[in-house]
Amino acid sequence: MNNKLSINTAKQGSVLIVGGGIGGMQAALDLANSGFNVQMVHKDSGIGGTMAMLDKTFPTGDCSMCMISPKMVELSRHINIDMHTLANVVSVEGEPGDFKVKVKLMPRYVDSEKCTGCGICEEKCPKKLTSEYEQGLTVRKAIYSLFPQALPNTRVIDRDNCIYFQKGKCKVCEKFCTANAILWEDTEKEIELNVGAIILSPGLERYNPVIRPELGFGRWPNVVTSIQFERILSASGPYQGTVMRPGDKKHPKKVAWIQCVGSRDFNNANPWCSSVCCMYATKQAMIAKDHDPDIEPAIFYIDMRTFGKDFDKYVTRAQEDYGVRYQRALISMVREEPDTGNLILRYAEQDGKLSTETFDMVVLSIGFQPHSDAASFSKIFGIELDKDLFAKTGSFTPVETSQPGIYVTGIYQGPKDIPETVMQGSAVAGKAMELLNEARGTKARIKEIVPERDVKNEDPRIGVFVCHCGFNIAGTIDIQAAVEHAKSLPNVTYAGDYLFACSKDSQDKMKEMIETDKLNRIVVAACSPRTHDVLFQETLQDTGINKYLFEMANIRNQCSWVHSADKQGATKKAKSLIQMAVSKACLLEPLYEQEVAMNRSALVIGGGLAGMTAAKNLADQGYHTYLIEKSNALGGQALNLYKTWQGDDVPEYVAESIHGIKSNPNIDVLLNTRLKKADGFVGNFQSIVETKGKEQQIDHGVTIIATGATEFKPDQYLYGKDPRVLTALELDRKLIDKNDSLKDMNTTVFIQCVGSRNKENPYCSKVCCTHAVQNAIELKTLNSAMFVFILYRDIRTFGRREELYREAREKGVIFIRYDIDTEININPGKTDLEINFISPDLQQGVKINANMLVLSTAMRAPQENPIAQLFKLPTNEDGFFIEAHVKLRPMDFAADGVFVCGLAHSPKPIDESIAQGLGAASRAVTLLSRKKAFGSAIVSKPIDENCDGCAFCIDTCPFKALTLLEYMKNGDVKKTVETNEVLCKGCGSCMATCPKLGIFVSGFTINQLNAQVEAALEIV
């Protein structure tokens, strides 16, 4: 990048995002929902990245595609996101706030304006090629989309493999394309974008295990990579979710996972730990067993690194409920058994004895690495990389590159899982908004609103639009019969068929029909409302029809596609589905979303690093922020820490941050302050706080919870009884104070997992292994002659921290494993502490005489959590807050307007707390940046004359959206309920509970649902 001299130009209200994986998507949506224009550049033909390839996700087993697909749809439809696929950035000029970016667009050879995404071209294309998305396990065509749900859903022609391009004739795709969308003459183009900030989220590459021939990948067909196995498990994958081995399509019984392939290997591969493989192998083993109970999974590992929130419990479930076998062993070789295709693994057992064992299938848990073009990619943006080609970031600036105005998220910054990528995705959005705050709204587009036609007094005049979806529907269902049936139904004024109901010309026709036939209810019989209702609803709005006067009959996904062998039955069912939709449509009424004014200030609870980071980011984006802290000082747990794992000084940074907070005019800091009462909802919270006996009310629009965690003080290993026994933070204190006694120690012993990963507290505290390794190195640096022992269960120096582990071993720190079931005995001798335990690796007792014993104690959530009670927020059994969704909403709660960050969410190191603090602020700004908060229109509505105030509904409402009211009616007290439409999520638990038909959910009333039932039972 060429840096021009600063010329004080106005900042741009738009942001470039390079890479459309989940991290880039999160950043894009946060920015676009906060008044910025987003230019997304993605090198593949469709967005989604790695997450779109996964079958299920740990630790909940949720379907990956089901989670990412709605996000992709939201992104592709967003008025303020412009997507450029098959695109690469070629040059960047300018300065933070005003960059000029040249982007090269590769030809797609399909006109996305005309293409309806029907896919007939792909079906008819005669050329078959290996599918990259399916990891070579099946074929794709020369005109294709990456996967069925890919967005944009315009296919792309693979020029190098297209028969027409290579041999000059074929054009089968063109022949079948009814939309005339094939564009043979398409060419490469270059566009220039003017943006204020740049976000890099290029994603990852996987280690190629061919480099390790002893493991047999590429040689033995039944050795697969973990990403191949992911596709094998997928219901939409090459084997439709049946677990088969590629060599002979037999069902494997014994399946082995080999961990750390390409990771933690300083000689042949990548030195870092890829952070996710232990968990995904566990997940794959469990899902495989779900698919086929006869499978016997075995995972061969070095250290079980399941350090995240609820991860250890997942492994326990895998072991206890699924019978997954975990074997600590290094596999030295995989050979194929002649004739059977089975695989013989050779490994060293715990006692060092060499063993062999035969498996039917082997999965290599391959790790992550930056893209092979990471170096040239970085040069375009002028950012520095570290020695391993990850983008260089700081301990306290985890998402900032070396180039101001350019930010990084995801694996380009270091190995990490989905929630951390999402946290960083929001964090980069927060940083970009901080930079560009003054330009917010300057490039955002606003949709024009057409005045609504009042249809209340009109009889229903229903228009039914039946879609062919190319051959997708018409190939199975008799469309004409369906249209004729629709015409025969009461209140149907118009029925017609459309090749693609969603295409632009059909939408224009729909508008025309609404106007000429005075239609006031619309039924579209096509695909799913989950993907397409917004599109059609927009058309209704454009013609002044309330968008809730709309219903879809799902005759594709839930009819033609699933009944393609029964054309007659499918046609009958389609007619029935249309009749059901029409019956409901007759009863539809216009609905309106509740609007409430947004109080544009924030309350941050907890003045630790996460809370301070969130408060500062909000304040720097111009939002007034109240930061309350129950103790008498800001800083939280960071006040007790010496250095980050990268070696940066924590006390110095904390002091700087506190100064920044105190001098920020947009932040009110309230120390010695506790929350006493929390009322209200998104946009309008009223909180009562108490400072040294004095109460005051704070009005705020959003709440960020950063209440932290504390170090566990144990009642074992002589802690508190012998001054030679310390906790990890007490050692940090001595290091901060430069305590002279430290270097005089002969021998120091660290014990890991004190209060973590046991029966009572079955979770990992995530930071203690790295902390111990780091302090062991520190002690060795103070006195290289000191003996330092670390007694551990699994060393969990995840990600890039693995290099610290290596450094410690090189410096002579001795690591000895202990078993949780055998006790460690400490005898307080006069001169030394005598430490006795049994090592399962050495298979004998070990005695160490130490001068200092450091206990790596757990991180504990508060035993009593008034904040959780006041805001009615859920916590897990370990006391940490439960976020709205473990993967894609790691800062949100199910309740709108309340967010979480830092240790209150789960144990995590400083860099992650800072990223999550920024992320929580970014999520909050998606609300604060609006003048009004909108509720949903699909909410419960009490019917006063039916309601007798029994209040059954109030007890069942999971969102506390209902209140009981009393008022005077005809001289008597009448009880009734009232819905808070902002809190209500439209679940209808009230409706199902009410014995008096006294409350309904708009758009899903009992009458409307019953009309559907009755129509379904009619004979068609």
Added chain:
Amino acid sequence: MNDKFNPLIIAFCCNWCAYAAADLAGVSRLQYPVNTRIIRVMCTGMIHPNMVIDSLTKGADGVLICG
């Protein structure tokens, strides 16, 4: 037509999970009999017990609640 029992099943499906799963079954081209009629609800929590009874008394052969 044969005399085989040809039931009609009303399936109330939650918009956020089971309805999405039924869509995915389509995307995956999984085949199943034509006897179900899916009714989309925002949460299975909204299904009043009377709706189940009414469906059966009006002639449904089965009611499936998926969520």
